[in-house]
Amino acid sequence: MSSAEPSLATRGLVAGYGDIPVVRGVDIEVRAGELVAVVGPNGAGKSTLLKAILGLAKVIEGQVLADGADITRAPLQKLVRLGIGYVPQTDDVFDPLKVRENLLMGGYLLDKQTRAARMEEVLAIFPALRSRLNRYVGTMSGGERKMTAIGRALMLTPKVLVLDEPTAGLSVALTEMVLTEQVRALADHGHAVLLVEQKAQAALRLADRAYVLVQGSVAMAAPAAQVLASPEMAEVFLGGQLKQQQAADQ
Amino acid sequence: MSVLIEAIGFGIALGAVIALGAVGFTVQFGISNVLNITYGALLTVAAYLGYYLLQLGWNVWVALAVTSVAMAVLSVIFNRLLLAPLSRRGTSFVGVVIVTVAAGIILQYCVVAVAGPDTVSYGQLSGSTVKFADLVFTTSQLIILAIAVVLMVALHMLLTRTQFGRAMRATSANPVVARGCGIDTDRVIDVTWLISGALCGAAGVALAISTVTFDFTLGPTFLIYMIAAAVLGGIGQPHGAMLGGMVVGVVSQVASAYSNPAYQDAYAFAVLILMLLIRPRGLFSAGTASARRLAG
Ligand SMILES: Nc1ncnc2c1ncn2[C@@H]1O[C@H](COP(=O)(O)OP(=O)(O)OP(=O)(O)O)[C@@H](O)[C@H]1O
Ligand SMILES: [Mg+2]
Numbered sequence: 001m002s003s004a005e006p007s008l009a010t011r012g013l014v015a016g017y018g019d020i021p022v023v024r025g026v027d028i029e030v031r032a033g034e035l036v037a038v039v040g041p042n043g044a045g046k047s048t049l050l051k052a053i054l055g056l057a058k059v060i061e062g063q064v065l066a067d068g069a070d071i072t073r074a075p076l077q078k079l080v081r082l083g084i085g086y087v088p089q090t091d092d093v094f095d096p097l098k099v100r101e102n103l104l105m106g107g108y109l110l111d112k113q114t115r116a117a118r119m120e121e122v123l124a125i126f127p128a129l130r131s132r133l134n135r136y137v138g139t140m141s142g143g144e145r146k147m148t149a150i151g152r153a154l155m156l157t158p159k160v161l162v163l164d165e166p167t168a169g170l171s172v173a174l175t176e177m178v179l180t181e182q183v184r185a186l187a188d189h190g191h192a193v194l195l196v197e198q199k200a201q202a203a204l205r206l207a208d209r210a211y212v213l214v215q216g217s218v219a220m221a222a223p224a225a226q227v228l229a230s231p232e233m234a235e236v237f238l239g240g241q242l243k244q245q246q247a248a249d250q
Numbered sequence: 251m252s253v254l255i256e257a258i259g260f261g262i263a264l265g266a267v268i269a270l271g272a273v274g275f276t277v278q279f280g281i282s283n284v285l286n287i288t289y290g291a292l293l294t295v296a297a298y299l300g301y302y303l304l305q306l307g308w309n310v311w312v313a314l315a316v317t318s319v320a321m322a323v324l325s326v327i328f329n330r331l332l333l334a335p336l337s338r339r340g341t342s343f344v345g346v347v348i349v350t351v352a353a354g355i356i357l358q359y360c361v362v363a364v365a366g367p368d369t370v371s372y373g374q375l376s377g378s379t380v381k382f383a384d385l386v387f388t389t390s391q392l393i394i395l396a397i398a399v400v401l402m403v404a405l406h407m408l409l410t411r412t413q414f415g416r417a418m419r420a421t422s423a424n425p426v427v428a429r430g431c432g433i434d435t436d437r438v439i440d441v442t443w444l445i446s447g448a449l450c451g452a453a454g455v456a457l458a459i460s461t462v463t464f465d466f467t468l469g470p471t472f473l474i475y476m477i478a479a480a481v482l483g484g485i486g487q488p489h490g491a492m493l494g495g496m497v498v499g500v501v502s503q504v505a506s507a508y509s510n511p512a513y514q515d516a517y518a519f520a521v522l523i524l525m526l527l528i529r530p531r532g533l534f535s536a537g538t539a540s541a542r543r544l545a546g
Contacts, residue, residue: 054430056426075429076426076429076430077429077430077432077433077434077435080429080430080431080432081432085430086430088426088427088430091424091426091427092427093424093427094419094420094423094424094427094428095423095424096419096422096423096486097416097419097420097423101416101419101420104413104416105416105417105420105428105431105433106431108413108417108431108432108433109431109432112413149427152427152431153430156431156432
């Protein structure tokens with residue numbers, strides 16, 4: 001299963017918006033069959049890291065590699081064709097299009113028959129969407145929109161799936177379902193999955209490896225279970241939150 | 251009674267011309283999210299282009315088709331050279347609107363420089379009249395109406411039934427995710443300007459036919475009707491723009507038949523405001539990015 005080269009990797013990636021770096025020299029990698037989580041406090045640069053990988057934020061230095069090939073600054077529509085799928089944290093759907101049309105757009109690169117067949121498979125994953133196929137996504141709830149967004153990205157059966165907080169706005173039950181039955185299952189089926197998740201505990205329980213990102217740098221890179229158990233992790237999350245809480249109380 | 255019927259007939263004929271332009275405008279605004287005021291001056295350019303082709307002895311409908319193609323190409327160039335670079339540099343929505351106003355004024359002076367300030371005419375177009383009940387139309391009015399209907403239906407089918415049309419709407423709604431689906435958004439934008447430019451070309455020639463005489467102010471004068479029709483129909487909806495064009499045309503003609511014709515615009519726009527109060531998003535709410543921007 002594991003090939004010599006990681007499916008997706010960054011080497012010394014420095015990136016941001018304008019000339020000020022938000023991501024400061026990050027090395028991460030994801031291999032086929034692996035679920036890799038990136039966790040960290042708000043504003044740590046997690047979304048920016050993903051955007052830089054996908055050509056949506058400015059890469060100042062360093063490299064992005066897919067199967068060993070340099071894809072630094074490649075436009076998103078090229079990356080899709082290399083089998084890299086992406087679900088952004090926000091603005092992840094086509095509001096004025098129906099659910100059906102969102103999924104069909106996800107399969108834009110497929111031929112008509114494959115597209116229809118694949119849509120059936122995706123609907124089997126998110127059965128709740130089936131009765132809403134003709135609803136405009138703009139009129140749906142946060143959770144329904146997320147399902148549409150993930151379903152859309154799954155239409156192409158991407159080799160590498162990059163997910164920025166796929167469970168934001170989902171109920172506890174649905175979060176559990178999406179993470180275990182979808183995200184984890186994708187990795188188990190041989191996809192490489194790079195997951196940014198606010199619900200760090202849930203993500204770390206399922207992930208193989210994890211990176212803790214703090215102020216644009218990797219503070220810790222280890223097997224997920226180890227990160228979950230580490231005191232640094234508690235410091236980054238609970239500590240940070242406690243400090244904020246104390247500051248607010250004073 | 252016959253005054254009313256006659257006015258409705260004029261209104262439908264005028265409405266078809268407005269609709270033709272409005273369909274182009276609504277697609278351009280709805281998909282590329284640019285409120286392009288230069289469209290008015292481009293209508294004038296098309297009218298003059300048709301005029302020169304007629305001077306060469308061309309058939310008026312061939313001239314309309316050729317003008318349409320020429321304007322399609324011009325429209326893509328206009329977007330690539332001016333508007334696309336602006337939005338790439340992050341110019342605000344309003345900033346781009348101002349640039350299109352400025353470009354329209356400059357283009358209008360260019361038309362005066364080339365064609366002069368005098369009124370010109372396509373001349374009397376031969377053709378008989380056709381009667382429907384009490385409505386009388388000239389053949390050229392009917393041909394324009396047919397062109398408008400066919401193009402509107404074709405566009406509606408393109409946008410809602412084809413994968414490329416969906417890609418156009420998807421690009422308008424969310425360019426990043428559209429690229430994430432593998433859509434070549436630059437090509438989609440080019441095609442959008444190609445289509446709306448072709449409609450602008452057809453509408454410019456149709457305007458010149460229906461107004462009989464015109465000068466360099468032709469396009470901007472009618473642009474406001476077309477924008478009204480597009481807004482009334484619900485931005486981004488070709489069938490809405492079509493219906494909006496008819497409403498604007500008929501209301502203004504009926505109003506001018508029963509009152510001082512000088513007030514016809516006031517009546518037409520009063521009806522527009524009234525209808526928007528009743529249906530804030532237009533007759534057919536589109537839900538495109540630009541429609542939401544308009545609706546606030
Ligand atoms: N479009 C932008 N332009 C300029 N600065 C930005 C932009 N987006 C984010 N930033 C800045 O980059 C930093 C990191 O933001 P980022 O969205 O990557 O954080 P994050 O780790 O994903 O946070 P969260 O957990 O809240 O999603 C923040 O300080 C933010 O202010
Ligand atoms: Mg984020």
